Amino acid sequence: MSAPAPAAAGERVTFEQLVWVSACLGLTLLTRVARLPVWVTATVVAVAAIRLVLAARGRDAPPRAIRLLLAALAIGLLFLQFRTFNGLAPGSALLSLIAGLKLLETRTQRDIHVIVMIIYFLSLATLLEGESFWLLSYLIAVCWLTTSTLLRLTSSSTGAHWRSSLRYAGRLLAQALPVAAAFWLFFPRFGGPLWQLPDDDGGAITGLSDTMSPGDINELALSDEVAFRVSFSGSTPPAQERYWRGPVLHDFDGHTWRRTDSGPVIAPTLLFQGPAYHYTMSLEPSPHNWLFVLDWPSQWNASRAFLTSDYMLVEPNAVAQPIDLVATSYGHAQAALPLTAAMRRRDTRLPPGRNPQSLRLAQALRNVHPDDMGYVNAVLDMFRRQPFFYTLTPPRLAEDSVDGFLFDTRRGFCGHYASAFAALMRAVGIPARVVTGYQGGTYNRFGDYWILRQSDAHAWDEVWIDGHGWLRVDPTAAIAPERVEHGLTDIVATGAPLTSRWQQRTPWLTDTRLRLDALRLLWRERFLQFDSSSQDKLLDWLHIPEPDGQKLALVLAVCLIAGMSWLTWQVRRELHFSPTDPVNRAYDRLCRRLGSIGIVRMPHEGAEAFAARVAAQRPDLGSAVRALCRRYSELRYAANRSRTAEATFIAGVRGFRPGRTRPRGFHGSS
Secondary structure, three states: OOOOOOOOOOOEOOHHHHHHHHHHHHHHHHOOOOOOOHHHHHHHHHHHHHHHHHHHOOOOOOOHHHHHHHHHHHHHHHHHHHOOOOOHHHHHHHHHHHHHHHHHOOOEHHHHHHHHHHHHHHHHHHHHHOOOHHHHHHHHHHHHHHHHHHHHHOOOOOOOOHHHHHHHHHHHHHHHHHHHHHHHHHOOOOOOOOOOOOOOOOOOOOOOOOEEOOOHHHHHOOOOOEEEEEEEOOOOOOHHHOEEEEEEEOEEOOOOEEOOOOOOOOOOOEEEEEEEEEEEEEEOOOOOOEEOEEOOEEEEOOOOOEEOOOOOEEOOOOOOOOEEEEEEEEEEEEEOOOOOHHHHHHOOOOOOOOOHHHHHHHHHHHHHOOOHHHHHHHHHHHHHHOOOEEOOOOOOOOOOHHHHHHHHHOEEOHHHHHHHHHHHHHHOOOOEEEEEEEEOOEEEOOOOEEEEEHHHEEEEEEEEEOOOEEEEEOHHHHOOHHHEOOOOOOOOOOOOOOOHHHHHHOHHHHHHHHHHHHHHHHHHHHHHOOOHHHHHHHHHHOOOOOOOHHHHHHHHHHHHHHHHHHHHHHHHHHHOOOOOOHHHHHHHHHHHHHHOOOOOOOOOOOHHHHHHHHHHHOHHHHHHHHHHHHHHHHHHHOOOOOHHHHHHHHHHHHHOOOOOOOOOOOOOOO
């Protein structure tokens, strides 16, 4: 196969052009680094660096044989990793790899056009995988810069006029907004939001699990990631009742608590007490199927969700997408029926031979406090009076974790206290279980809702007291604030969120974060969850009677016709030359006078090319027209022009008559 013909000098890429298109590609791939195989990112960076070094030294792309060998190896390795090129993840990885390999062989502006198109496709693929408002804003900025780069690379002028290129690219994006808005508002949704793809990357998501060992929750307490948001439609429960119920743990092996799979068992009847709280929860995606709700839930809008025997609200499948849960809960509830024998056995079971010191301590306290409530208060009083400390950096515990905590370290987080308290209850036959979830929250006054972060993760206990039912007991709250160890700068009080101290020191930064979070919630509610019902409400707001799919399509068609008509008018206005400059007006007059004798300037014809054609058709006018057109070119494209030269040219055009060989008042070129 013969080598390709050398590119024309005007078409060959320069080092500056390669730098800019490489920068645009790099900014696009930044959003995909976490999803791309590491070797793909490394390959793209390496080949881009090689091509830029070669261009800086004035050398061309590497030999064709090397490029083909590298492409075959890279694409083959990618296929071995994914076993396919179909799908969003393998397809995006292939496009990223091709963009890097194409950059390595880039020689002409046509190659740059191919890379720019790949950048656009990669931006779209990233949007299909992410729903963040900030990701969309970032990708719009990248596409803006890429379009500006494309305009600069295809410009016929030599100066680096980035300001005009950015301005023109911004106009293009702004002109596309009406059409994009029409599609977004009126394109039919079928069963759900348009912006929704399943997340199949299998990545880990921070959050609570169905097991708890000492140290698990304090790791979550270091995370600022949002777990969910809650807005109350009426009264807000006080802080001591804002416990958001998650996994309930029953099985204990002496060190780790685990959840027992209760299956779709009908929850025991509750007698709700106190005020009812109505709220809407915006839950984030989770690899689990439980839904965090305020104790104690009575109603919810998730049709497939059900309460387990320990009052967990669960879905049949994992929560793969953000959902809004509308629910009602009560601050207090009492069991309508006594505890069954099976549940009593489950919640009093302890592993034999484990934590012997704790068992002896429990028996000693029980001898002094035979009443169940008296015994509960005695254990809490022990935590309150004896030197137990609250810390996020507790010492490591052995397999008998309760003994190690109660008799050796006496330092721990909520998981340590909840585990030890439940074990002491079970040791004397009081049914007890560990409940994990979230407690408290941060109020966002800019959006009138509460934010629960992973740092609000918490563990508490529930004990069964005959005649009362399940009672919530939070042993961590028994620790006096003065015994909170301040090794971590974020902790200010027992049970307080970890962000409290720096929030108090930097209120302006806290307000900024809350404003941004309110914006994210608005983005989610108004855009990400814009579905078919939202479209029906929009049509109803537009006073369209009996809205249906046919009328929705009709409204979309009308909007598109209006939008395309407006774009056509904009383009025609830009293409229509309206000379406002005196020199341009004079030249336009010259062209009209020549057109009156049958010599019409073509739209693509430059001034001097037009003059050459006039001279060929009318030799008697050639000298005068050449002189006028040459002077026009000098005035039109010169960096600086004098008013005297402008006046001379305008006077020459004014005196030009097609029947005369030389216009009056004009003396040729200078």
